[in-house]
Structures are given as structure tokens and as C-alpha cells.
Amino acid sequence: MADPTYADGLLLCSTFFLHDGSSRESAVTYAIDVGSNTSDAAALAQFLQDIFTDQWKATTDTEVAITRTTTLLGDGTSTFTTGESTSAPVFGTDNISGTPPNTACLMKLTTGLGGRRNRGRMFLPSMLSRTDVNEMGSIASGKVLTLQAAADVWFDTILATGGGFGLCIANRHYDRAWNIPGRVLLSVTKSPLVAACTIETTAATQRRRMPR
DSSP states (O other): OOOOEEOTTEEEEEEEEEETTOSOOEEEEEEEEOTTOOOOHHHHHHHHHHHHHHHHGGGSBTTEEEEEEEEEEEOSSSOEEEEEOOSOOEEOOBOOOBOOTTEEEEEEEEOSSOSGGGEEEEEEESOOBTTTBOTTOBBOHHHHHHHHHHHHHHHHHHHTTOTTOEEEOEEEEESSOTTSTTOOEEEEEEOSOOOEEEEOSBOEEOOOOOOO
């Protein structure tokens, strides 16, 4: 079977976090439409790593390093290029007693268009303290405002690159329905640019894979 194709100008990004008490990284994944930007995958990885650390280190636990960003840049075919940032890890500066690794802040991404393929979400780890979240999972209003302010600056900084460069939603297309085993990835396309990032007021949890 043919290899999957990746939309021209679609940049798949993963920014990694590492707690100093763990040997396993967690990752924040997102997608960028590079527009008319002609930088290669490696340069874009470093550019996005710098933006991410600049805007999110103040809300990240001091025991957690934002280690690196990796990228995959599509050209409309099954050929793609990859890159990875080379700068030193940057530790967070928010001295908090953090929540477990599978508890995260959830940020919703919306394009202004309807349908599942025009909205997405990002899980942001190591940004909530145990006192920020109550027993029902609600995040303190002041913390939500702080995280929303960081999200707004991060979003605007990416958009300010110009030339159609901005966050988008990566949509994966398979040869069969999601619940049928053995499905094969056919292509990855991109949505219109994201119009807004919104911090949810309830903490999110993800399945945590335990070492065996």
C-alpha cells in the first residue's frame, strides 16, 4: 500500500516536557500551516521551540523542562522532511506542587467553521498545581485567566509571523472507520487557520501508560 500523503505546507509539531523525577517525556502536539514561509523543518522546529518556551515557561512547573520541539513538514506528496530544535532545555519558572502527569490543562482550538475537522484541542501538562484544581476537577478562575493570557500571547506570536503562518487542525484520513482494526493512514490534510484558543475551566485527564 502507498505511503500516506501530507498536505503541502502542513507542519506537524511535538513539543516535549520532562519532569526531573521521571525518565519519560510527555508531549504537546499541534499543527501549523506555514503559508508562504520557506524555512526548512529544522529551522521551524527551533523557531517554535523558542516561542513555546518564551510564552509558556512562566506557567510551567520549576521541576519540568521544556526539552525540544520536533517537526514534520509536508509537501503534498508522501515525501516529507523532519527537524528538531537544538537549543538547551528550558525549565519552567512557576514553583508549584504539580498534579500527576496525566492531569493537564485543556486548550480548545476553533476555526470558526462547523464540524469536527475544523476544531481541535491541546493538552498542556505540568501547569496546574494541586491547589488550582478542586475535587470536581474545576480549575480556579484566577489560574484559568493566567493560562488564557499565556495562550493568547502564544497564539498571537505565531500568527504575527505573517504570510498565512498560523495554527491549524491536522486531519488524518484512513481507509476504514476508526473502530475497525488494521486501518491504514491514507493522508493528512489541514483545516483553515485556527481563529481562537480557549482554556477550559475543567482539568483534563489522559490515559497514563504504566511501565510493565
